[in-house]
Amino acid sequence: MRLLLVEDNAGLRRAIARALADRFAVLDEASDADVALERLSDPGVQAYDMVVTDLRMPGAEGSGGMAVLRAARARDDHTAVLLMTAYGTVEDAVEAMRLGAHDFIQKPFELEELEARVERALGHARLTSELASLREDRDERLGPDRIIGTSAVLRDAVALAERVAATMATVLVTGETGTGKELIAGLVHSASERSNGPFIKVNCAALPETLLESELFGHERGAFTSADRLRIGRFEQADGGTLFLDEIGDLSLVTQAKLLRVLQDQEFQRLGGSQILRTDVRIVAATNHELPAAIEEGAFREDLFFRLNVIGIELPALRERPEDVEALAGHFLEELAAEVCKPLIGFAPDAMARLRTHPWPGNVRELRNVIERAVLMSDGPRVEASDIGLVQLARTPKGWRPGLPQAGLSLDEIEYAVVLEALERCGFVQKEAAGFLGISRRKLNYMIGRMGITHDSWRVHRGVD
Numbered sequence: 369m370r371l372l373l374v375e376d377n378a379g380l381r382r383a384i385a386r387a388l389a390d391r392f393a394v395l396d397e398a399s400d401a402d403v404a405l406e407r408l409s410d411p412g413v414q415a416y417d418m419v420v421t422d423l424r425m426p427g428a429e430g431s432g433g434m435a436v437l438r439a440a441r442a443r444d445d446h447t448a449v450l451l452m453t454a455y456g457t458v459e460d461a462v463e464a465m466r467l468g469a470h471d472f473i474q475k476p477f478e479l480e481e482l483e484a485r486v487e488r489a490l491g492h493a494r495l496t497s498e499l500a501s502l503r504e505d506r507d508e509r510l511g512p513d514r515i516i517g518t519s520a521v522l523r524d525a526v527a528l529a530e531r532v533a534a535t536m537a538t539v540l541v542t543g544e545t546g547t548g549k550e551l552i553a554g555l556v557h558s559a560s561e562r563s564n565g566p567f568i569k570v571n572c573a574a575l576p577e578t579l580l581e582s583e584l585f586g587h588e589r590g591a592f593t594s595a596d597r598l599r600i601g602r603f604e605q606a607d608g609g610t611l612f613l614d615e616i617g618d619l620s621l622v623t624q625a626k627l628l629r630v631l632q633d634q635e636f637q638r639l640g641g642s643q644i645l646r647t648d649v650r651i652v653a654a655t656n657h658e659l660p661a662a663i664e665e666g667a668f669r670e671d672l673f674f675r676l677n678v679i680g681i682e683l684p685a686l687r688e689r690p691e692d693v694e695a696l697a698g699h700f701l702e703e704l705a706a707e708v709c710k711p712l713i714g715f716a717p718d719a720m721a722r723l724r725t726h727p728w729p730g731n732v733r734e735l736r737n738v739i740e741r742a743v744l745m746s747d748g749p750r751v752e753a754s755d756i757g758l759v760q761l762a763r764t765p766k767g768w769r770p771g772l773p774q775a776g777l778s779l780d781e782i783e784y785a786v787v788l789e790a791l792e793r794c795g796f797v798q799k800e801a802a803g804f805l806g807i808s809r810r811k812l813n814y815m816i817g818r819m820g821i822t823h824d825s826w827r828v829h830r831g832v833d
């Protein structure tokens with residue numbers, strides 16, 4: 369095994385090298401990003417199995433560890449990369465995970481902790497490459513777990529989910545209803561070392577507060593009138609596995625406070641119990657609420673948000689990735705036609721055109737429902753446009769033309785005026801304005817930033833926990 373260790377602090381570098389010396393046959397050291405890049409781009413130097421690099425350090429034109437990460441991934445994507453970050457640079461670390469780092473460790477750390485992370489990253493890198501070759505065969509067939517779609521935005525989300533799976537980091541999956549949040553949560557579990565452990569789901573919106581607490585934490589016999597026996601809560605059941613907290617945005621403030629305590633201490637009590645219980649669970653949460661807005665309104669605790677959102681995975685709405693519609697439609701058609709034994713072979717062109725242009729407010733779930741209905745309706749070999757019952761939202765009227773002035777005009781100014789008016793009309797609620805304009809919240813947010821539009825209600829206080 370070959371390791372490249374990149375750290376500008378010579379004392380720390382030497383200590384790490386000593387700690388890892390037994391593990392690697394070759395251990396090269398670099399004192400900054402430039403030295404590291406030289407080694408990584410030298411064809412005479414064999415690729416490394418692992419790179420352990422500091423994030424903030426001199427070299428590679430100011431981007432330090434990020435440049436090292438990029439170079440290592442470009443050289444050989446089997447190389448496991450572990451980043452060392454200073455306290456408070458978690459955002460950079462998350463960016464690094466997106467770029468392909470396997471894990472990060474916050475300074476200061478114990479050397480034993482680093483050794484453990486190195487071991488885990490190596491194990492995971494090996495698993496990932498084995499999985500990748502297995503998956504190539506399997507991808508030809510259809511499996512229940514399969515995440516369909518080739519759009520870059522979806523693939524990025526899937527890749528991030530697979531990468532963070534290896535860590536213990538809490539994951540918050542956000543996205544509109546029906547975008548596949550639960551699917552991604554399942555993936556974070558099944559791609560992790562905990563995949564043999566339980567995957568336990570709790571829908572936080574489904575239960576009233578008191579029930580939810582006993583659902584999560586369990587209760588002792590006699591804890592309340594109807595508690596005629598002991599109940600083991602979901603936190604206990606999920607021990608050694610993953611706990612999926614769905615619809616987290618619907619938790620009451622009281623339950624939020626309790627949850628926060630469990631996340632901080634990894635310990636809890638059953639209702640009516642005095643014994644302190646410890647649990648080893650990985651939390652994945654999901655919501656279709658805009659939590660920053662809920663924080664503003666005082667409906668969601670900011671400290672809990674930061675606890676949950678260590679890694680955020682945002683699933684794009686289906687209308688932002690129209691190229692996925694066809695693959696998804698084909699997938700559901702195959703699945704659902706087989707269920708009712710209809711020999712459907714595909715879609716008529718105008719049926720597909722209809723699917724492609726629909727704005728899909730209910731996203732993939734809505735698409736699945738539409739196909740399900742179409743399968744039942746159809747009586748030929750193909751799904752026809754008339755089998756597809758789609759209610760069109762009010763869109764810009766077809767054939768509408770703005771009537772441009774002879775002298776020309778500034779598209780930027782028009783865009784600005786339209787965005788501003790949409791915002792005003794929607795009381796500066798970005799989500800609504802984005803819906804009004806038929807664009808994603810992210811895109812609107814980007815435009816707002818570019819245009820320099822601000823509003824008092826958008827001040828989000830970024831705290832540190």
Ligand SMILES: Nc1ncnc2c1ncn2[C@@H]1O[C@H](COP(=O)(O)OP(=O)(O)OP(=O)(O)O)[C@@H](O)[C@H]1O
Nearest residue numbers: 515516517544545546547548549550551656732733
């Ligand atoms: N990329 C995909 N490939 C295959 N199936 C998908 C994909 N995305 C979503 N689905 C399917 O669409 C349906 C809705 O997905 P899921 O339940 O994960 O959505 P969600 O984001 O959790 O929605 P909600 O916020 O309403 O709970 C499920 O049947 C799921 O299997």
Ligand SMILES: [Mg+2]
Nearest residue numbers: 549550614654
């Ligand atoms: Mg869901």
